[in-house]
Amino acid sequence: MRATTLLHNAAARPAEAAERLRASLSPRVLNEHVGGHDNSAAWLLWHTGRELDVQTADLAGTAEVWSADGYAERTGIGAAGDGIGLGHSPEEARAIRSDHGEALVDYIADATEALLEYISGLSEADLDQIIDESWDPPVTRGVRLVSMIDDAAQHVGQAAYVVGALAER
Secondary structure (H helix, E strand, C coil), rough: CHHHHHHHHHHHHHHHHHHHHHCCCCCHHHHCHHCCCCCHHHHHHHHHHHHHHHHHHHHHHHCHHHHHHHHHHCCCCCCHHCCCCCCCCHHHHHCCCCCCCHHHHHHHHHHHHHHHHHCCCCCCHHHEEEEECCCCCCEEEEHHHHHHHHHHHHHHHHHHHHHHHHHCC
């Protein structure tokens, strides 16, 4: 099996997991902070989409889905959502609020679709290309893709935990 085929398969999984949460994403579930943690389900889902979107756009040289498809407005997050959340202070993390779970899930799906399209155009040799020499060891395209997919899977898993903890009984 080709490495790009494996990456494609792995990259689709966080969006599939997010889709399974769609029906449970009420405004209360999205915006509550379980155990007082700064990252709500809304933040976790937003961040999942943003980290996939921003990094894919950078790698592919394309526009971000967030801007191109109006997700700042569709999610109700607005300009607060223009970053990716890395290094957010507690106040910045808590400022990411949304009552639009379907839009957050749609955003992850659309960002994932852009990533899948990008992966589909790569050769095996492209995965070995060094794209960031600021790290030791330097980061290859393949390693960056694995990192993106891993981060998305972890954050959707965390969102699923929050949703489960707050489920209507």
